[in-house]
Amino acid sequence: MDKNDIKILKTQSPKAKPAPGSELGFGRIFTDHMFLMDYTEGTGWHDPRIVPYQPLSLEPSAMVFHYGQAAFEGLKAYRGKGGETLLFRPRMNFDRQNSSNARLCMPELDVDFALEALKELLRVEQGWIPSDAGTSLYIRPFVIATDPFIGVRPSDTYLFIIVLSPVGAYYPEGLAPVKINVETEYVRAVRGGLGFTKAAANYAASLKSQSKAKDMGYTQVLWLDAIDRKFIEEVGTMNVFFKIAGSIVTPSLTGSVLPGVTRDSTIRLLRHFGYNIEERPISIDEVVSAYKTGALEEAFGTGTAAVISPIGVLAVENEVMELSGGKIGELSQKLYDSITGIQLGEREDIFGWVERV
Numbered sequence: 001m002d003k004n005d006i007k008i009l010k011t012q013s014p015k016a017k018p019a020p021g022s023e024l025g026f027g028r029i030f031t032d033h034m035f036l037m038d039y040t041e042g043t044g045w046h047d048p049r050i051v052p053y054q055p056l057s058l059e060p061s062a063m064v065f066h067y068g069q070a071a072f073e074g075l076k077a078y079r080g081k082g083g084e085t086l087l088f089r090p091r092m093n094f095d096r097q098n099s100s101n102a103r104l105c106m107p108e109l110d111v112d113f114a115l116e117a118l119k120e121l122l123r124v125e126q127g128w129i130p131s132d133a134g135t136s137l138y139i140r141p142f143v144i145a146t147d148p149f150i151g152v153r154p155s156d157t158y159l160f161i162i163v164l165s166p167v168g169a170y171y172p173e174g175l176a177p178v179k180i181n182v183e184t185e186y187v188r189a190v191r192g193g194l195g196f197t198k199a200a201a202n203y204a205a206s207l208k209s210q211s212k213a214k215d216m217g218y219t220q221v222l223w224l225d226a227i228d229r230k231f232i233e234e235v236g237t238m239n240v241f242f243k244i245a246g247s248i249v250t251p252s253l254t255g256s257v258l259p260g261v262t263r264d265s266t267i268r269l270l271r272h273f274g275y276n277i278e279e280r281p282i283s284i285d286e287v288v289s290a291y292k293t294g295a296l297e298e299a300f301g302t303g304t305a306a307v308i309s310p311i312g313v314l315a316v317e318n319e320v321m322e323l324s325g326g327k328i329g330e331l332s333q334k335l336y337d338s339i340t341g342i343q344l345g346e347r348e349d350i351f352g353w354v355e356r357v
Contacts, residue, residue: 176312
């Protein structure tokens with residue numbers, strides 16, 4: 001298939017777009033159109049189309065409701081300073097979608113066609129891309145099982161969907177430091193499981209801890225490994241980095257940690273800046289010890305939604321650690337400015353990460 005196979009049906013009742021300066025929030029407003037494509041065993045992916053944004057019609061017996069075959073991605077489109085539409089490393093997102101699909105026994109996508117379909121949707125919806133500072137158009141591709149069957153096996157039919165949402169900052173704090181609680185009771189994922197994927201089930205498993213942390217006054221949860229309950233894995237919506245005595249340490253990818261696009265971008269930028277980067281197991285005890293000796297200089301999360309999120313408070317049981325004086329660390333700010341500058345076309349794209357629509 002190519003873009004000429006994509007049927008386009010435009011809405012006759014377009015919605016009012018948010019006015020410049022409007023409070024967008026995150027994931028609450030959706031554009032006029034969405035992309036859909038079906039998969040049927042024996043036929044493959046077929047019937048690609050852009051249609052008005054609307055409810056889906058699925059049978060109550062659709063397998064996604066019962067057996068959890070659902071995986072998603074998250075990326076953004078940006079309004080460049082010349083008005084052009086820019087994407088940041090989109091192929092890496094679709095490659096990761098395929099990694100998730102493969103783990104869940106779902107059919108993989110043709111990355112070139114998926115990217116072309118996304119670009120076609122963005123051309124239709126280009127008027128929805130906000131231009132205020134700190135805003136973007138969030139892109140949510142996802143695949144769900146649709147076979148109307150009650151029984152544990154892979155579905156024979158699937159639906160690939162892309163929806164778009166104009167957004168502001170993911171966290172209410174914006175770039176201000178967030179408060180993170182270390183989860184010591186529940187676990188998110190185990191090696192050999194789904195931890196390296198963006199399976200919907202991973203996020204369902206995190207809700208109990210997230211709710212508990214919110215009630216305690218924290219923004220997010222930091223997960224520990226499921227076996228020893230001491231090695232750091234990731235924050236609920238971000239990978240995590242620690243600056244300890246001048247070196248940058250981040251948990252290695254062992255199968256239970258999501259291989260984040262922003263994580264990879266951050267590591268490559270840090271190496272370019274000349275920092276020593278260590279991808280290795282790091283225990284919460286090591287972080288607490290570094291804090292007590294003054295060696296822990298900064299901590300921050302990385303992810304598509306927030307880009308760089310400095311950690312101002314890290315709490316583990318009765319130990320509450322305030323980092324960087326509760327302010328944005330110098331390195332966190334530098335990384336945020338560098339990545340967002342590249343995403344918006346305002347800084348040199350030395351790695352060739354930006355793709356124009």
